[in-house]
Amino acid sequence: MNLSPEVIADHRLADSFVPPSPIRHKTRVSLWTLFRLYRQNLLAIFMERDYATRRMRKKVGLRTIHFSNHPDGVRETLHRQAATFEKKTSQQRQALAPLLGDGLFVSDGATWAERRAIVAPIVHGRRIATFAPVMRETAIEWCGDWRKAGDGATLDILFEMGELTAEIISRTIFGRRLGREFTREIIAGFAAYQRNVDQTDLLSLMNAPDWVPRLQGVSTRRARHRVHRVIDDIVDRFARGEGDPNAVISQLFAARDSSGAPLTKAAIRNEAIVIFMAGHETTANTLAWAIYLVSQSPRVEARLAAELEAVLGGRHPELADVADLTFTRAIIEETLRLYPPVPLLGRTATGPGTLNGNAVAKGDILVVAPWLLHRNRDLWALPDHFVPERFDPAIAARPDKHAYIPFASGPRVCPGLTFAITEATLCLATLLQAFKVTLEEGHNVEVSCRLTLRPGDRLPMVVRRRKGGEPS
Structure with a gap:
């Protein structure tokens, strides 16, 4: 544990705020109840004891699912056996492939390796000096928008952070000339897709192969087409030479695969959507949670x-x-501990493997769960409390890198993690230096988890200018 009892006492941390989390069952519930909870909220299936158990094994349908909740399991599976546990689960692929195609997030094998080699250098932390001015200018614009809304205005902070981060990533990928109307169309499509997509995939639990078609609802198909229509139009513009040459998508056009051939328009579209989704949705949720906390x-x-x-x-x-x-960064890191954007990392074993020395058969599902790992009471002091001081290098040791994995771990770690941390730190500092934000009276914040982890569907908060006004 990186917080000693002395540090907890000296800094009066034991009285820290305990934010909301889904109900934890004390006793076993029926399979039907678990299924119903899973459809509503992926995190509601866990029992109290699961937050300290190193490893769990469950039989669901015809599939065996292994859950890992310990750094040793992360190291053993996602690092030492990375090749065995590299493939995403069928449920993840079926839920996201209609939107992302063969994009980096859901691809595997040779396609994943090739795309990773192309995308990682484009969004690598070494290029953060190129991206940071866009983050700064957009956050300052948002201060202006909040000032225009009027002192004491009630704003949906989840929506605001969604638009802010979408605008940042849009200007980064597509250039500054795209316009907010296009950005809003994309994020509206993302939101509708996440709201309507079927995340249970019963056919996968019955061991049905991926080539068996999964039916999508009309609302899901419409949301997918909404996103694709906008991105395809942007790709076509860049293909005609009409786009910003400094935009990230221009580098996707310049990229070559292992055979020396350029990426297809579909591949460019898919990777642009992946980068947009990763740079918008996850950081938006993190900032919304951080402001609330x-x-x-x-x-x-x-x-x-x-x-x-x-x-x-x-x-x-x-x-x-x-x-x-x-300390600003520590707030972001503690927010990511409590509310990791992707709280369950699913993999399908492509061959025999092990978890904590126990056999995992080919075809079994492995779930490394940051949600459980980051709240494991055997690893963290005050695991359910909001304590940014645990990431303060002046008073606490850095957590084990296998115990804290908000951006995944191993070869599939998110290549944009430096982008995300920098963006969240700059935006939080910019907004909360200028404004005091308080939760709307009577609003109950709930943890919602479908594809990502969000503070419900909305987060109404009252925004007031701080004494001294906005920085010049």
């Missing part, structure tokens, strides 16, 4: 304000400031 902890809010004043002195943050915004 800060609003519920006077101790954290006061320390954040002190850091912003000391480091920024009334000006907007820049990339060079991120290294000094250690």
